Amino acid sequence: MGRRIVTRVFPLALLCVFVLATAAFCGVAVTTGAGYKQMVEDLGRAYRESGGSLEEMYGGPIGQVLVQIKQGSGADVVISDRGALEAASQGLEFGRIEPLGETVLVLAWRKGLSLESPKDLEKREFARVAMPDPKAAIYGRAASAFLESSGIGKKLGDRLAVVSTVPQVFSYLVSGEMDAGFVNRVMVLNGGQKLGGWLEIAEGYPPLRMVAAVVQGREADAGVLSFLEFLKGEKGREILKRHGIW
Incomplete structure (x- = not known):
């Protein structure tokens, strides 16, 4: 089951302030569409091995995933193709979009x-x-x-x-x-x-630009910032390349 939305209100905000002060990080909940489930699982495994705290949430095609976020699934970060996110957003807003690379x-x-x-x-x-x-x-x-x-x-x-x-x-x-x-x-x-x-x-269709999109309101969360840094680091880039994101 996903985390309850109530866990993100005032008590969690205080917790994040505390862990930031002690150089620790809050966790992050990450999701993706079915086609990139294995890649995100590999990223999550490596991130946890590096000391990070991460929860994986999957729900089928990307459109279904975004609907679940709007309904309160609790996901913080969506990894997908930017064009797909824009086409299937259904009003869901993102506070930050981090480029990860392109694929074909x-x-x-x-x-x-x-x-x-x-x-x-x-x-x-x-x-x-x-x-x-x-x-x-x-x-x-x-x-x-x-x-x-x-x-x-x-x-x-x-x-x-x-x-x-x-x-x-x-x-x-x-x-x-x-x-x-x-x-x-x-x-x-x-x-x-x-x-x-x-x-x-390589041609004849809109570019396939992979991104990590942060749900609006979560872009300052300590766990989110830590995970984005991991994605841009050597290990994160290595896993992305292994999955065809260059």
């Missing part, structure tokens, strides 16, 4: 096939092409924009299948149920040996 859309294909460029998707041998749901996934929105700007989407027609998440696209490629699909960099970095290959797509 990746086109991958199953073993037994070969692809030289995205235009090869128009070949009939790519009979089943998958993309994440653009209504719920960062990379679904990027894939949708790319397919429209390149004109490839019209050529694919009913060969294009929309599934719920990036991990689902990846699993279909590994099982051979899909011939090609749009995923993220972390999927191919961690499981590329299970695929026939992949290529990064």
